Amino acid sequence: MQSPDLSQNYFELFGLKPVFAIDPVQLKMAQQRLQASYHPDRHVNESDRDRRLSVQVTSWINQAFDTLRDPVKRSRYLLEISGAEIPDDSTTTADVEFLMEQIELREAVDACREAADGLDQCHQIESRLAQRACELAHEFVDCFSAGDLPGSVIMSRKMQFIQRIQQQLDELQFELEGR
Amino acid sequence: MALLQISEPGESSAPHQHKLAVGIDLGTTNSLVATLRSGEAVCLPDEQGRKLLPSVVHFGDDARLVGSEALALQAEDPLNTVASIKRLMGRASEDLTRLGNVLPYDIVTPQDSNVPRIRTRSGDFSAVEISAEILKVLARRASLSLGGQLDGVVITVPAYFDDAQRQATRDAATLAGLNLFRLLNEPTAAAVAYGLDQNNDGTVAVYDLGGGTFDISILHLNQGVFEVLATGGDSSLGGDDMDHAIGEWIIATAGFVDVDAGLARRILISARQAKEALTLAESVDLLVEDEQHKWAGTISREIFDELIKDLVSQTLTACRRALRDAGIKTAEIDEVIMVGGSTRVPLVQSMVGELFARTPMCDLDPDQVVALGAAIQADVLAGNKPDSDMLLLDVLPLSLGIETMGGLSEKIISRNTAIPVARAQEFTTFKDGQTAMSIHVVQGEREVVSDCRSLARFELRGFPPMTAGAARIRVTYQVDADGLMSVTAEETTSGVTAEIVVKPSYGLTDGEIEAMLRASMEHAREDIELRMLKEQQVEASRVIEAIDAALAADGAALLSAEEQARIAKHRDALAIASESTSVDELKRLIRAVEDASEFYVARRMNHSVRQALTGKQIDEVDV
Secondary structure: OOOOOOOOOHHHHOOOOOOOOOOHHHHHHHHHHHHHHHOHHHHOOOOHHHHHHHHHHHHHHHHHHHHHHOHHHHHHHHHHHOOOOOOOOOOOOOOHHHHHHHHHHHHHHHHHHHOOOHHHHHHHHHHHHHHHHHHHHHHHHHHHHOOOHHHHHHHHHHHHHHHHHHHHHHHHHHHHHHO | OHHHOOOOOOOOOOOOOOOOEEEEEEOOOEEEEEEEEOOEEEEOOOOOOOOOEEOEEEEOOOOEEEOHHHHOOOOOOHHHEEEOHHHHOOOOHHHOOOEOOEOOOOEEOOOOOOOOEEEEOOEEEEHHHHHHHHHHHHHHHHHHHHOOOOOEEEEEEOOOOOHHHHHHHHHHHHHOOOOEEEEEEHHHHHHHHHHHHHOOOEEEEEEEEOOOOEEEEEEEEEOOEEEEEEEEEEOOOOHHHHHHHHHHHHHHHHOOOOOOHHHHHHHHHHHHHHHHHOOOOOEEEEEEEOOOOEEEEEEEHHHHHHHHHHHHHHHHHHHHHHHHHHOOOHHHOOEEEEEOHHHHOHHHHHHHHHHHOOOOEOOOOOOOHHHHHHHHHHHHHOOOOOOOOOEEEOEOOOOEEEEEHHHEEEEEEOOOOEOOEEEEEEEOOOOOOOOEEEEEEEEOOOOEHHHOEEEEEEEEEOOOOOOOOOOOEEEEEEEOOOOOEEEEEEEOOOOEEOEEEEEEOOOOOHHHHHHHHHHHHHHHHHHHHHHHHHHHHHHHHHHHHHHHHHHHHHHHHHOOHHHHHHHHHHHHHHHHHOOOOOHHHHHHHHHHHHHHOHHHHHHHHHHHHHHHHOOOOHHHOOO
16 A cells, blocks of 8 residues: 655645635545545455554544644644644633633523523524634634734634534533423 | 356456455344345345344254244243343443343353353353354355355444444454454444445435444435444443333233243243334233243333333434534434334334434335445455445544543543544653553543443553653554554653553453354364264164164074174174264274174175076076
8 A cells, every 4th residue: 555645734635725714625525535545445455564554544634634624623733834832721811801702601601501592592602603713713814824823823722712612502502402 | 266256247357356245234133144146235044035143042952053043942941042142242241131130141250351251051151252153153154155255244333332342243253253344333334225326415314223222323425435424322222122111011010020030031022022013003912921920911002102212212312412413403414214123113213203304214124224235345345346436434433531530531532533543642651760551441421430431451561761751652542444442652752662461341352362262163173073973873873774684684594693693793882882972983883893794795795696696597697
């Protein structure tokens, strides 16, 4: 089995430009094309070494796909390959306005749990979160294309925060639907 | 073999040879084997034309029975008749379902192993060994039908099977002497069986309720690529639980006390028959009896629905969870496919139909569809279809984590991640000169380790001693295309690879599997010896009969008293030894009788020739 060039970055692997706004369809097609040639099912009758290699290569392809598909992970990866310093998750933001927004959103999510129209409220928060995610993505693109790496890092962190609230909301919706 | 291989019309004879590949559905209740015949997947029947092989093994005094013959013995000999063994694969005995607080078998767990064994009259057997017996019967059926040794098999497993259950299934294949191409998830197999000829793109939900397991998979189909978006389920929920619900109802309604294993089996058999009949009938009469107990009653569809309502609701919760994980709304599902015998239950069909707001598809026989899909993939993996675009992309059903301080699980790879997948983690040492460490890997979604399923403890040894905190130990968790996990570790500053000792929590160690392989080969040898012994015993009685008949006919006429006595002496020695268990001894005595009576046989021949010539003219005889 011929291994792909493992020194490529994820964007190069899928034949994409290293930008935030990638075409999800192109990503998906490139992913399936790569899987079609490297997946272990295509190398069942080969040597142990090649079968092992196929598992490792497809694991790497899956990891790359997983990273680029998700906007938060994609933004972090872009920063990583651009040489930006990424603080770990424990660092807190000094942005008071954003802090207040965080607290307010969390409270809104908690309020849905007890509310009679909890699911409706969830849907409202959901569209608000979607809008915020979209705005932050634009701000990230603006900072990143202007070469403002520290500013991009902050936007990426904010996107991550909104995504976490979305996950909490998902979990709550699942709970409420079951009632 | 190769010289006898005939290429099919339209197929180029060179360079590749058609490989014999089959798909096996190793089910809780029934198992099947299927293959591709002239491009079409078909289930292979046994000599009596039966496709379904009941997954039941009976351990008799000198033979093992698998299938219907074993099933027929279950009420009469419950402790030696093992059914639903799939529920014990990769599990501890606490996971077995009890009825009226009786375990179905005598379970023993050896001191030096974590794997429970079922005690039968011919010994103690693990779930892996019992499953291997079922696999062997199916493989033999396929070999006979296809006319040769199998090149490889695909065995299906519930999508929700955890690592230990998958390992156990792979071990069973090893023990049965099969070349396992792939463990394929059952719902994915069903989607393949449905999807290939239709070649339509879209999103499908596969609802698979079998005898002992429940799976839901959400798949995206596009140009021969079957991509699993999310999967969910319960690996110990199925038709068996419906039987148990009816069984408990019978015990309560009849007021039975002291239910023993035999009665429990009888109750379950009646319960299962009632469940099946209630698919069409509105009510069913029941009769349960043994020496001490007797009860007759009626169960209605309404009561049955009430008994299983919670169970079906549980499956719907799993469906909603999988939809959410896939990021798919019910309205976006183009098709709902029903798989598994238990989807014949009317309440299941109506509740699933209601959740997805569409009539579920059951065009293909829900019992066969998984095996058919497995056969299609086996054919592709064998290389018989080099131009096939088919590609199955599956996911990890349950998150993998490691135990951290305070007994919490830290997730390493989350559920529904596409496989194969690898993740690496870096550790350091906390003591000077530390050369070993241990990692406890668990699987499940819960925060606390004790609520997850323990998979294995990995002992990493042999890193170079360094000062505390200086070592960088990179541990890589790899999940392959079968959904099986392995762990490798390396100290990165020195490049030394750690030696890893795996202690599976519920699985067999490599040593145990080796011992079982050896035992099964010895068993096969014993089988051959037993057959040879039987043959010699038959031969011995044939020889004795022939001698007796000859002596009675003309012994006195052709032999002196002394000659008669000499032959009789050898004949008697053989008769006494004919119950002997030694093949060699029997062979020697048979030869002795033959040698001793050789002259007699010659004399009889001459005599009969003379008799034939008597009264004839010389010219009438051809010389």
